[in-house]
Amino acid sequence: MKALRIRYSKLGKIRFTSHRDVARIWERSLRRSQIPIAYTEGFAPRPKLSFGLALSTGYESLGEYLDVFLRPEEAGDLDLAEVPDRLAAGLPEGIEVQAVVPLDAGAESLQQTVTSCTWHIEIGGVGPADVQRTLDVALAATELPLTRERKGRTVTDDVRPAVVSAHVIGPTDGPHGPGTTIEVELGTQPRALRPAELIAAICPPDAPWPLVRVLRVHQWTQAGGARREVLPLPSAATPPPHAEVRAS
Amino acid sequence: MTSVWTQLEPHLAHVEKPARYIGLELGAQRPEHGPHIVSWLLTYPDTYEIGLPNQGLQILYEILNERPDAAAERAYSPWTDLEAIMRRERIPLFSVDTHRAAGEFDVLAFNLSAELTYTNLLNCVDLAGVPVRAADRRPEHPLVAAGGHCTYNPEPLADFLDFVVLGDGEEVVSEITAVLREWKVSGRTEGSRQAVLRELSHIPGVYVPSLYEVDYDGPFIREVRPRFPDVPERVEKRTIADLAAWPYPRQQLVPLTEVVHDRLNVEVFRGCTRGCRFCQAGMITRPVRERPAEQVRTMVADGLRRTGYDEVALTSLSTADFSGIEGVVRDIVDDPAACGQVSVSLPSLRVDAFTVGIAAQIQKARRTGLTFAPEAGTWRMRQIINKLIREEDLYEAVTSAFSSGWRRVKLYFLTGLPSETDEDTLGIAELARNCVEIGRRYTRNVSVKASVGGFVPKPFTPFQWFGQNTLDELTRKINLLRDATRRDKALQLTWHDPKASLVEGLLSRGDRRLGPVIEQVWRSGGTFQEWSEHLDLGLWQTAMSDAGLDLDWYVHRHRTEDEVLPWDHLSAGLHKDFLWQDWQDALAEVGLPDCRWTPCYDCGACTGYGIEHVVASATPPAGGSQGTGQDLSSGHAVPVELRPRTPAGARS
Numbered sequence: 001m002k003a004l005r006i007r008y009s010k011l012g013k014i015r016f017t018s019h020r021d022v023a024r025i026w027e028r029s030l031r032r033s034q035i036p037i038a039y040t041e042g043f044a045p046r047p048k049l050s051f052g053l054a055l056s057t058g059y060e061s062l063g064e065y066l067d068v069f070l071r072p073e074e075a076g077d078l079d080l081a082e083v084p085d086r087l088a089a090g091l092p093e094g095i096e097v098q099a100v101v102p103l104d105a106g107a108e109s110l111q112q113t114v115t116s117c118t119w120h121i122e123i124g125g126v127g128p129a130d131v132q133r134t135l136d137v138a139l140a141a142t143e144l145p146l147t148r149e150r151k152g153r154t155v156t157d158d159v160r161p162a163v164v165s166a167h168v169i170g171p172t173d174g175p176h177g178p179g180t181t182i183e184v185e186l187g188t189q190p191r192a193l194r195p196a197e198l199i200a201a202i203c204p205p206d207a208p209w210p211l212v213r214v215l216r217v218h219q220w221t222q223a224g225g226a227r228r229e230v231l232p233l234p235s236a237a238t239p240p241p242h243a244e245v246r247a248s
Numbered sequence: 249m250t251s252v253w254t255q256l257e258p259h260l261a262h263v264e265k266p267a268r269y270i271g272l273e274l275g276a277q278r279p280e281h282g283p284h285i286v287s288w289l290l291t292y293p294d295t296y297e298i299g300l301p302n303q304g305l306q307i308l309y310e311i312l313n314e315r316p317d318a319a320a321e322r323a324y325s326p327w328t329d330l331e332a333i334m335r336r337e338r339i340p341l342f343s344v345d346t347h348r349a350a351g352e353f354d355v356l357a358f359n360l361s362a363e364l365t366y367t368n369l370l371n372c373v374d375l376a377g378v379p380v381r382a383a384d385r386r387p388e389h390p391l392v393a394a395g396g397h398c399t400y401n402p403e404p405l406a407d408f409l410d411f412v413v414l415g416d417g418e419e420v421v422s423e424i425t426a427v428l429r430e431w432k433v434s435g436r437t438e439g440s441r442q443a444v445l446r447e448l449s450h451i452p453g454v455y456v457p458s459l460y461e462v463d464y465d466g467p468f469i470r471e472v473r474p475r476f477p478d479v480p481e482r483v484e485k486r487t488i489a490d491l492a493a494w495p496y497p498r499q500q501l502v503p504l505t506e507v508v509h510d511r512l513n514v515e516v517f518r519g520c521t522r523g524c525r526f527c528q529a530g531m532i533t534r535p536v537r538e539r540p541a542e543q544v545r546t547m548v549a550d551g552l553r554r555t556g557y558d559e560v561a562l563t564s565l566s567t568a569d570f571s572g573i574e575g576v577v578r579d580i581v582d583d584p585a586a587c588g589q590v591s592v593s594l595p596s597l598r599v600d601a602f603t604v605g606i607a608a609q610i611q612k613a614r615r616t617g618l619t620f621a622p623e624a625g626t627w628r629m630r631q632i633i634n635k636l637i638r639e640e641d642l643y644e645a646v647t648s649a650f651s652s653g654w655r656r657v658k659l660y661f662l663t664g665l666p667s668e669t670d671e672d673t674l675g676i677a678e679l680a681r682n683c684v685e686i687g688r689r690y691t692r693n694v695s696v697k698a699s700v701g702g703f704v705p706k707p708f709t710p711f712q713w714f715g716q717n718t719l720d721e722l723t724r725k726i727n728l729l730r731d732a733t734r735r736d737k738a739l740q741l742t743w744h745d746p747k748a749s750l751v752e753g754l755l756s757r758g759d760r761r762l763g764p765v766i767e768q769v770w771r772s773g774g775t776f777q778e779w780s781e782h783l784d785l786g787l788w789q790t791a792m793s794d795a796g797l798d799l800d801w802y803v804h805r806h807r808t809e810d811e812v813l814p815w816d817h818l819s820a821g822l823h824k825d826f827l828w829q830d831w832q833d834a835l836a837e838v839g840l841p842d843c844r845w846t847p848c849y850d851c852g853a854c855t856g857y858g859i860e861h862v863v864a865s866a867t868p869p870a871g872g873s874q875g876t877g878q879d880l881s882s883g884h885a886v887p888v889e890l891r892p893r894t895p896a897g898a899r900s
Contacts, residue, residue: 013253014504016266021505028502028556039589058261090556092272092504176258212258 001102014094019054032090036074052110061216122213162193253347267505268296271344274502279319289353293368321345341375350376360398363755367770406457407763415485453486511559520565528706534853568598571865604648617656625675650690664717677732702749710830715806722746759814823852
């Protein structure tokens, strides 16, 4: 066993931490749980961790991933069954370990393996019919140009190929007023399309939909011509009861 | 009880660094509130990143929450983007722990570590929905309190604070809680606010500004006297005798987002008797109280295990002076549980080769940079400020650093010190250049950074009578140094904005007449004055002239011996004539050795309170001149030196 692949959720108040914050939280939690993490060589050794696709600050997720590289001399003594509980003790409220599997040498990195993500996006102040109309127009289009700043340059890309699917789930009536929740699957190769970018590409620039909540529901990989979750939730474990509900 | 979270939440996606408003840190508490429980909102009046690591606030947070009759939560100044939203949406200041509205607490207690945060204090009180002026508050409003180093002269904030705590807070917060509990249980009836403040004024260390009357004689203060016979004429600071009895914080907060000093902090001693005359912290926190080495080891080991930090700072005003520092550092670095991944940082390194030896032990791999604080450029100047390190000490330290593999050295200096000449100022450049030369013998990539701050005289220091250098003079001195250091690329000069020093100087030695000035600056939007992009000297100048006050008189004027200083009715334990004599010694360029290892010269800090230094080693640590100006070989006792002092009878 060279490394551990961990699937975890990020829900509630903690969604306001950044990708960098989450990396730091994991470093400390792993040290607290005394998992034998490997360190990088060189002048300033850092724990060897490899994160998957960054989750934007403010977004929640039912499936985030992290690879933790282990010290070879101690990795053998690690009892995999104990790992989730040991980690849980050191993690903040809102980050919950859902699955841990051993990873062998030569496994694809998370960045390489994930091909698309499914998102639930709650749009504020727009009814389901209006949302569906806009989605229909977008899906019927052959091109969806999106202009964005990248490394100080303005670039226009066609993001249509990255929109795998998009449909309305239903109306919502949360504490912030009525709205609509949609489910979209967005491609991540060669570059991930983010929910806010999708909205920018399909809405008129002067009236983007306000995003009340963005939740990553699945991260998919391709195996034998079919798509499957990078790590399915263990069959014994049912999803946490509050998974779809705000922890806060 | 109301939580503002549901109001706040939709806006957090639209502000910078929203993680600073969510709480949830490891060590955060959700205390129970109730009619018999005194609730404290411990507030740091600057951003979360600056305020969260504050150890004083964390210590009190734990001590209060351990009490069954108290509940403590924390708040920090919201950044300007969130503040605009809060004002627009009528969201009050809130605690990060449970997002409880600030106005629902019994006490808003501020940590005052820097004068430039004063306008933020007013802003927080206002955001809490509480009248900023103490006189306008009603029984339903929280009491507004302050503690921390700036409270040794709280007079500029007298209009806004209900009560102030001087000195160590560990014991006094419980005594205050007991009084406030009675008040709360009695229903906080009409008029009871005055009564409870009167009651609080009887607790040693608690100062209630509204119970004192200030008489003026033209621009000068004639007298500050209590309004009632039961109110003490002079408020003495609180000092805990034994740091070992207070192993706090036990559950240091580990933030979820980036903050300054993001590491485990273990305080190894409190107080300092080096006697640097510019240093307010060293004067007001006397005497020296060391934590037993064994307790330090336990706190470090437990703290690292609990927090998951890979860095620990051993904090104090001069950590190399801790008895047995070498052994403690060795044990931390060599602890097998640390797997060789734990680094130790020693803020405030002493300037000598011994210290570099300790640093070398710590930084086996990462030898990035070392920092020293010679503070002044010439021996004459260092005698005046009583930072008695010789040039050789610095060069030995720097030689030792470069020869053991460091390539970057940072040097801290002050300019605008008493009787400083251009020769003294330029001595800074000279010292720094010599350090570059030494470095070149060992490495091509030498880098020496000289950081220069404008000196601001502080209350309860021998320099409290000194007229601060003007903005023009400080700017001129910085320009002298810029010219003198321009040619060498290995030498970089950085400096503190003299405009900030000017405002700091105004507030640090100001009096009650500055209340309307602070209020006007705040009302004109002058918050976050610690932040260079927000500091607005013009606002202060306008407010001073609108109030008919003279900035020059407050900041740049030398005080005379007989002048009543605005803080004379408060006491840090130091005798005023000790400070005056030390000021005279300074002007005569006479140094004063560290009393930890020499006979007492009766500054008042121990004798007045019947306490003593707690120092494990009777001999000073090895190496260098030990800041005594004397050449000491390893481990020898310091020669006894008797110094003539003012006769005891002359003391009032």
